[in-house]
Amino acid sequence: MSDDVVKRSFDLIDCVVFAGMLGVSALVGVYQAYKSRKNPDAVREYLVGGQNMSIFPISMSLIASYISGIAILGIPAEMYVYGTQLWSVVIPDCFVSLTMAVVFLPVFYKLQITSSYEYLNLRFNHVVRLMGSIIFLIKMLLYIPLVIYVPALAFNQVTGIHLHLITPIVCVVCIFYTTLGGLKAVVWTDTIQTIVMFGGVIVVMVLGTLRVGGVQEVWRRSQVTDRIEFFNMNPDPTIRHTFWTVVVGNYLNWLATCSVNQAMVQRCLAMPNLRKANITIAVMAVGIVTIISMCCYTGLVIFAAFHKCDPITTKQINKADQLLPFFVMEIAESVPGLPGLFISGVFSAALSTMSTGLNSMSGVIYEDMIKPLLKRPPGDIGASRIMKVTVVLIGALCVGLVFLVEKLSSLIQAGKSLSGITAGPLLGIFTLGMFFPYANSAGASVGGLVSLGFVAWISLGTQAAISTGRIHFLTKPVSVEECPDRFKAFTSTQNSTIILDDAAGEAPFFLYRMSYLWYTWVGFLVAILVGLFVSWITGPNKYRVEDKKLYxxxxxxxxxxxxxxxxxxxxxxxxxxxxxxxxxx
The missing domain is CATH 1.20.5 (Single alpha-helices involved in coiled-coils or other helix-helix interfaces)
Incomplete structure (x- = not known):
């Protein structure tokens, strides 16, 4: 590997491809703003696209919202470092889609609400609604900076430009089209960006396979190093990834992300009826399984390419999350414009997730926090302007929070750990409301708060233990035997992988060692059990026939x-x- 390949920057074709993607995204926002300028119901148009969207763009938007740049970069790195057990994450997909269609979406559709947290007000009271909204905002403010950081990291690897210089540029474009065009702009830019994202992953996957020598060779090299692992049935909850943690543990995390999360529900409610919404969910499931599987396979391709000269051990890159962009630059010479297409794909994944978050957060802040405080709510135009200003302010805050992301561990674990803080409590509160008629507002409030605090303590404590080196995870073997001599000089300080080896001789607290994929289950069960207990001691809610649509x-x-x-x-x-x-x- 020559230094000129590693240090190569964008050429003119790459710049045109990348600038074209950003330019088209901005133009979509302008077009949708112009198209909807005379719509009489500006708030509904901004939040749910007038509730007349079609299946294809909403499906693409849902896929793009779930598959962020974290997945595009983090999943291949996961396969390279830890093996394929996480690939089993595609199994819960069909069950999550079925659960959404049968359990949650019918309730939201019957109530005809624009914010999923309106449900909490109807079922419990305004305090619970406000708490649910705040938990959602915390989730998105923890997650979006991570989403922004990912493409900036890839851009830095490919071009050498510092990630904190490119971050504001990405965010300004995203804030621009989200502010102007509302949900329709977000959905249609998501559609374009999803196509670009799929295109980038497919090209890298195919070219990488050809370079290694075919699919069989990719698989063989992974098998030799024990990377192929799908059915580790060990029930130990402290093992990072087993079949049970990935399939059972991630089921609830994914369910919370899709079924009661405002960012997802908002898109489903943009469909004209429940049948089309369910079709959209089915298409989303197929798309997510496809893109995740391609990302997983790409990770194996990268390992097969570097199986005799690991770029992490030799310090050619600093983090495993830089493996994919590093690999792209290795194969870029034979394909003009490939770096531009790849970076466009990663940025597309990030822009779609960020725009979804900004649009949904602005709706939640206005509908659940600002509007109830106003004695005389503004007209549709005034409300629309408030939400647009909110998008700008939240976007600026997210840019500032990016500086904290660099301190976290691997992207996949950090993302799931942070989302697990809020996913379990939120799903628990909604489940209390929809499944337990006797649960009251006091139970929902106390259950949600106790659950949030408990999971936050576990998650943040775990991240602190990982960052200080008190917790290590067993990784798969790598080799440097065929590296050039100038790279082997960096390997002298490398140690073989250790697991849970504490320098002080004392293992970290048990809950800190628990797999991060169980966090949502912990939060979910704590919220329900505490909620039911508090409801019992404070006087259970009395079921009324006219409230049947709330269940x-x-x-x-x-x-x-x-x-x-x-x-x-x-x-x-x-x-x-x-x-x-x-x-x-």
Whole structure:
């Protein structure tokens, strides 16, 4: 590997490809703003696209929202360093889609709401709604800076330009089209960016496979180093990735991300009816499985290419998350414009996730926080302007938070760990409301807060233990035997991988060693159990027949029995005090 390859920067074709992607995204925002300028319902147009969107763009937007730059860069790095066990994450996908279609979406559609947190107000009270909104905002403010950092890291690897110089440029473009065009601009730019993202991954995957010598050679080199692992059935919850942690643990994390998260629900509610929304969810599931599988395979391709000269050990790159851009530059000479296409794909994934977050956060802040405080809410134009200003302010805050991201561990683990802080409590609160008629507002509030604090303590404590070196994870073997001599000089300080080897001789606290994929389950169960206990000691909520639409269709038959039993009991009590007689049969 020659130094000129590693240090190569964009050429003119790369710049044209990259600038074209940013330019098209900005133009979509301008076009959608112009197109919807005379819409009488500006708020609904801005938040749910007038609720007349079609299946294709919404499906592409959902895929783009889930597959951020974290997945594009982090999943190949995961395969390279830890092996293929995480690939099993595609298994829960169909179950999550089915759960959304059967359990959660019917409730939101019947209520015809624009913010999923409006549900918490209808089912509990405004305090619970506000708490849910704040938890969502915390989640997005933790996640979006990580999403911004990822493409900047790749851009730095490919071009040498400092990541904190490119970050504001990305964010300004994203804020621009999100502010102007609202949901429709976000959805249509997501569609374009999803196509670019798929194109970039496919090209790198195919060219890399050809360079290594074919799919069989890629698989063989991974098998020799024990990277192929799908069914590690060890039940130990402290093992980072097993079949159980990836499939069962990630199921709930994914469910929380898709089913009650405003960013996802908002897109589903943009569909004209529930049937089309369910079709959209099915298309999203297929798309996510496809892109994740391609990213996983690309990780194996990268290892096969560097199986005799590991660029991390030899200090050619600083982090495993830089493996994919480094590999792209290795194969770029034979394909003009490939670096530009690759960077456009990674930036597309990041822009789509960020724009989704900004649009949904602006809606939540206005609908759940600002509007209830106003004695006389502004008209549609005034409300739309408030949300646009909110987008700008949140975007600027996210840029500032990027500086903290560099201190985190691997992208996949950091992203899932941070999202797990809020995912479990939120899903627990919504599940309390939809499945347990006797849960009251006090139970939902206390359960949510206790769950949030408990999981935050575990997650942040784990990240601190990892960053200080008290926790290490077992990685797969690498080799430097065929590296040039100038690179081998950097390997003298490298040690073989160790696991949970604490210098002080004392293992970290048990919960800190728990796999990060169980965080959502912990938060979910704590929120429900504490919520039910507090509801019991403070006086359970009384079910009313007219509130049936607030509960998931899964329990409607049980509600009918509860209603009948309650009505009979009331009639008996009334008859005994002589105020009414039994109805004639």
């Amino acid at each position: 998931t269709p899964v329990i409607h038959k049980l509600l009918s029995r509860t209603s009948a039993a309650t009505n009979n009991t009331e009639l008996v009590k009334v008859d005994r005090i002589g105020k009414i007689s039994f109805p004639k049969s």
